[in-house]
Amino acid sequence: MARIVAGGGVDAMYQPELEMMPRAELEAVQLERMKALLQRVYDNVPLYRDKFDKAGFDPASFES
Numbered sequence: 481m482a483r484i485v486a487g488g489g490v491d492a493m494y495q496p497e498l499e500m501m502p503r504a505e506l507e508a509v510q511l512e513r514m515k516a517l518l519q520r521v522y523d524n525v526p527l528y529r530d531k532f533d534k535a536g537f538d539p540a541s542f543e544s
Contacts, residue, residue, distance in 0.1 A: 522539045
């Protein structure tokens with residue numbers, strides 16, 4: 481499951497385990513990926529950090 485949440489890799493475009501995953505589990509994977517992306521851009525891209533801060537958005541509190 482950790483590999484699925486992390487994404488990436490050569491086979492990132494085709495992941496048959498995602499296609500057969502129950503909807504609730506897939507939505508959980510998508511949420512974890514989105515949270516990781518938001519935190520990554522906040523930590524590494526000053527432009528997004530500034531925009532998030534000005535909007536009062538905390539990526540750690542993102543829920544859906």
